[in-house]
Amino acid sequence: MKSYYSSLIFLIFIGCFGQAQESVLAESMQRGSEIYSDFCVTCHLEEGEGIIGTFPPLAKSDYLAQNREASIRGVKYGLQGEITVNGVTYNNIMTPLGLEDDEIADVMNYIMNSWGNFSDKTVTIEEVEAIEK
Amino acid sequence: MRNSVLTIALAAITLSYSCAQDIENKVDTPTNPPYTAQLLIDEMQSPWGLVFLSANELLITDKSGELIHFENGKKTVVKNTPEVYTRGQGGLLDIELHPDYENTGWIYISYASEEGEEKGGHTALMRCKLNNNTLTNKELLYKATPNTTKGQHFGSRIEFDNDGYLYLSIGERGARDENPQDITRDGGKIYRFYDDGGIPEDNPFVGKEGAKTAIYSYGHRNPQGLAKHPETGEIWDNEHGPKGGDEINVIKAGANYGWPLVTYGVNYSGTPITDKTEMEGMTQPIHYWVPSIAPSGMAFVTTDNYKGWKGSILVGSLKFQYMERLQMEGTKVVKREKLMTDLGRVRDIKEGPDGLIYVAVEGKGIYKLVPKA
Numbered sequence: 453m454k455s456y457y458s459s460l461i462f463l464i465f466i467g468c469f470g471q472a473q474e475s476v477l478a479e480s481m482q483r484g485s486e487i488y489s490d491f492c493v494t495c496h497l498e499e500g501e502g503i504i505g506t507f508p509p510l511a512k513s514d515y516l517a518q519n520r521e522a523s524i525r526g527v528k529y530g531l532q533g534e535i536t537v538n539g540v541t542y543n544n545i546m547t548p549l550g551l552e553d554d555e556i557a558d559v560m561n562y563i564m565n566s567w568g569n570f571s572d573k574t575v576t577i578e579e580v581e582a583i584e585k
Numbered sequence: 586m587r588n589s590v591l592t593i594a595l596a597a598i599t600l601s602y603s604c605a606q607d608i609e610n611k612v613d614t615p616t617n618p619p620y621t622a623q624l625l626i627d628e629m630q631s632p633w634g635l636v637f638l639s640a641n642e643l644l645i646t647d648k649s650g651e652l653i654h655f656e657n658g659k660k661t662v663v664k665n666t667p668e669v670y671t672r673g674q675g676g677l678l679d680i681e682l683h684p685d686y687e688n689t690g691w692i693y694i695s696y697a698s699e700e701g702e703e704k705g706g707h708t709a710l711m712r713c714k715l716n717n718n719t720l721t722n723k724e725l726l727y728k729a730t731p732n733t734t735k736g737q738h739f740g741s742r743i744e745f746d747n748d749g750y751l752y753l754s755i756g757e758r759g760a761r762d763e764n765p766q767d768i769t770r771d772g773g774k775i776y777r778f779y780d781d782g783g784i785p786e787d788n789p790f791v792g793k794e795g796a797k798t799a800i801y802s803y804g805h806r807n808p809q810g811l812a813k814h815p816e817t818g819e820i821w822d823n824e825h826g827p828k829g830g831d832e833i834n835v836i837k838a839g840a841n842y843g844w845p846l847v848t849y850g851v852n853y854s855g856t857p858i859t860d861k862t863e864m865e866g867m868t869q870p871i872h873y874w875v876p877s878i879a880p881s882g883m884a885f886v887t888t889d890n891y892k893g894w895k896g897s898i899l900v901g902s903l904k905f906q907y908m909e910r911l912q913m914e915g916t917k918v919v920k921r922e923k924l925m926t927d928l929g930r931v932r933d934i935k936e937g938p939d940g941l942i943y944v945a946v947e948g949k950g951i952y953k954l955v956p957k958a
Contacts, residue, residue: 489853490759491673491736494879495904498853506906532630532948544929545948547631547648549736550672 477561477574484562487555492563495546500567506544508537511567521583524575527556529585553580612909612921619891620954622925625943626655632945633932634679634695634742638686640938644715645951646694648676654718655951664719670697670706673736674756678708679933681743683780690714691780695741695753698728705732707771708739708755712782726782727753727799729771735759738772738825742811742883747818750785751778752836754822756807761845765804769795773844775808775822775836777801789839804842804867805834810883810900823880823900826850827858831877832870833898835916843867849875871916879904882933888940890956899942901931908934908944925952 492510496502500511510516515537516523525531530548534541551559557575564571631648638644644663645653650671652663669677675697683691691712698709707729713720738756745751757764757773765773768790776799777788790796810823820836830850834842847861849870863869874880882901886894898911905923908931912920925931925944933945942954 493853498855503904506904545630547676547947548671550670550675 477565480558480561480574481565483555484558484560485566487551487559488562491549491551492559500563500569504540505542508535508540508542508544510563510569512569513537516564516569520571524556524560524580525583525585527551527560528553528580528583553577556580612923614923614926618922618924619894619957620942621957622928622944622952623955624950625953626653626660626951627949629653629945629948629950631676631932631947632951633677634681635933635935635943635945635951636680636682636692637935637938638682638715643943643951644680644692645945646677646680648678650677652677652680652694652720654715661718663715665723666720667694667696667698667709667711667723670699672697672706672734675706675708675736675739678739678741679743681745683712684745684749689780692720693726693743693751695743697739699732700725700728701730701732703730703732705734706739707732707758708741708753710741710743710753710778710782712780724782726778727776729755729758733758733760738807740808742809742822744811744813744820745780746813746820749780751780752776752801752811752820753778754805754808754811754824756809756825757805757844761806765806765844766841766846768793768797768800768803771797773803773805774800775802775805775811775820801838802836802840802842804840804844804846806844806848809881812883812885812898815885815887821883821898823883825879826873826877828853828855829875829877831874831880833872833900833911833918834868834870837868840868841866842870849873850877872911872918877904878902878909880909882931882935882945884934884936884942886942887936890940891942891954899934901934901944903930903932903947906930928952 495507502509532545534543560575633648634646643655650669652666654661678695681693683689697706699706710727713723737759740754740756753776791798808822808824827850830848880900884899886897900909908925910922911918930947944952
């Protein structure tokens with residue numbers, strides 16, 4: 453009986469922890485959506501669809517799914533040169549956006565969990581801080 | 586009787602629509618344009634504004650904060666440039682010379698600046714001189730307030746008119762419901778100054794309580810093209826709309842261009858901003874783009890170097906990455922052409938002292954359009 457209660461408490465604890473994690477992500481995504489509509493939407497558009505051949509899509513982007521670190525680095529320091537996204541080659545420039553590390557984490561969480569994208573690992577400020585040019 | 590009223594009403598509606606601009610205005614792509622594009626200055630990240638010091642000598646701003654002096658085929662980074670706020674669309678922006686540069690030596694620069702108490706930045710205008718590749722005699726002429734961390738809509742272009750007045754455009758800084766319609770606030774305006782930054786006594790809002798008296802016109806969103814009409818001497822702008830509704834306007838003293846109360850555009854999400862495209866007391870654009878091309882830079886062609894181009898307006902498209910030529914009859918656009926396609930975001934366009942066209946393309950550099958024989 454005692455062990456039953458302790459397992460129950462344990463399960464409740466895990467449940468709360470999971471929910472807390474979820475709300476951390478939800479709040480980060482909420483802030484990220486504001487950053488997105490300020491800094492990103494003019495090129496990558498409302499649904500992350502981009503303009504084929506010119507501005508790469510973020511929605512269901514294989515580049516984003518497979519190059520987490522390079523994607524964060526691109527947002528942090530800018531990105532120039534050739535990349536291939538969903539089979540299309542892009543050779544363009546994204547100038548450095550001037551975002552703070554916490555803003556980068558938020559906007560990455562928004563992008564990586566919107567429009568059919570899913571990431572099982574939340575981007576943290578520490579992760580952004582650690583990424584060098 | 587009822588039928589005839591209906592007929593008249595229908596006729597009136599048809600007539601009013603036929604006078605209006607086509608909603609989806611069409612653009613042609615010529616197969617044999619009258620120039621060859623030659624990359625004159627290469628390896629530039631984000632050239633934003635350019636100006637000719639003499640026939641073969643240019644100053645080019647790069648949004649990152651670098652000012653490039655190009656002379657005899659060589660690029661030099663100019664020292665002692667203003668400290669810029671590089672965030673979102675902000676950075677080192679436009680550059681222009683005093684109309685009497687030879688005697689005064691004044692160079693005017695617009696940029697996003699953190700100067701002031703609040704966190705963030707806003708558009709600033711300075712003048713300075715160039716000595717030994719260093720900026721000297723720096724004077725801050727205007728700094729818009731309050732700062733904000735928003736990344737959008739700094740403007741900003743500089744142009745002089747024939748009487749020596751200096752015009753500066755400042756975008757609404759992402760605060761469309763606060764700034765553009767309020768003449769006591771900066772942003773969403775075109776400003777007019779004397780060449781030393783002083784405010785002309787006959788500026789339209791001088792004497793209005795609380796007004797920013799440097800304001801010349803308001804109700805703008807984000808003007809990134811400003812040019813003097815070669816014949817009328819008027820100042821024309823082009824400005825970014827939201828989704829749809831980019832505009833060309835002829836700038837008049839005290840005029841209200843309507844943003845965001847009237848627009849031909851909608852929110853990026855597709856939801857409406859307003860159902861109004863015109864309203865009494867608000868000045869209509871002479872041209873609008875639906876869909877948006879994201880216009881930046883503006884130059885009038887004044888020569889016959891390129892067959893059929895004289896009198897046209899050239900505008901860069903950031904969104905679709907080309908240079909647009911708008912053939913004009915007075916203030917009416919009669920033809921649109923898509924040029925310089927697939928090179929990159931076209932940021933600025935100037936007619937050089939040699940009468941040739943120079944085009945700044947992001948990620949590339951400065952192209953010279955060499956006329957075809």
